[in-house]
Amino acid sequence: MPELPEVETVRRGLEERLIGRVLLSEVHDTPKGFPNTPDNIAQFMLGASVTAVKRRAKVLLVELSSAYTLVVHLKMTGQLVFVEAAAKDRFGAGHPNDSLVGVLPDRSTRVTITFTDESALFFNDQRKFGWMKLVPTALVPELPFMQKVGPEPLEDAFTGTIFWERLQRRKGTTIKAAILDQTVLAGVGNIYADEGLWGAYIHPATRVKDVTRVQTDLLWSQLRDVMNLAIEKGGSTNKNYVNVEGKRGSYMDFARVFRREGLPCPRHPEVLIEKIKVAGRGTHICPVCQPLV
């Protein structure tokens, strides 16, 4: 999916555009219904306005004046694309030229939400892993996911000591599996895991119990640096990811190892990046920077 930087980029785009807009129509499920969509969607969305757009880990929270919240997870291929004057333009004309998105809705569109000013928000999801549900805002903190998800890594409260302590919950597994675990810390996915581990000179398959405190301190700062840079660049478009305007993010132009197998390591021009498998995921390393000890 979209990882933390991509979801944050979408959040900012939605916040800029949706606040105060009033939902006109009920949700149209196309082409298949959303399994988690409750029956009261029309009742609590129709006529409600958007009051806030928040993010927790990789989940978006679109708060409505009806005291309900649209909770959205984009998983691997989800997109939220906003189109001005969508009704007039028959959904989709008016996209910027560098858009990766064509005329909407298309075959990947799962949900269309229209607003009273004829703008519309499209939830597209090629692989259908993503979900969207309407939850009373007061109950959002009670969701099982919210109860168990780890701290936000970019907040000041997330110190190196907290990172170290939370990693100790997963001593037996690999450091890559541990930082991908959303209950250890929130928001890290496959791209930024590989980028951060390269930055910290740690082989992804190193057991957590073998990673020193000095190494986790460096990993802590590298993960934060890499995700802050990615937010600045509008996220990473590996394949499907786009922001609310349908535009790609540019972090992949700055990636050091992710999807760069066969290309030189930025620190060692004579050494080529290798692709291996760790924690069941494609994993990119410099064999010289990141020796397995």
Add this chain to the structure above:
DNA sequence: CACTTGACCTGTCCGC
């Protein structure tokens, strides 16, 4: 309990 693997879906790419 801790950890790993398969499943969920569709699309694309690569080798035969």
Add this chain to the structure above:
DNA sequence: TGCGGACAGGTCAAGT
């Protein structure tokens, strides 16, 4: 050109 298999940003349930 066709076909099978592996793989893809994430997370669960089920298995060991």
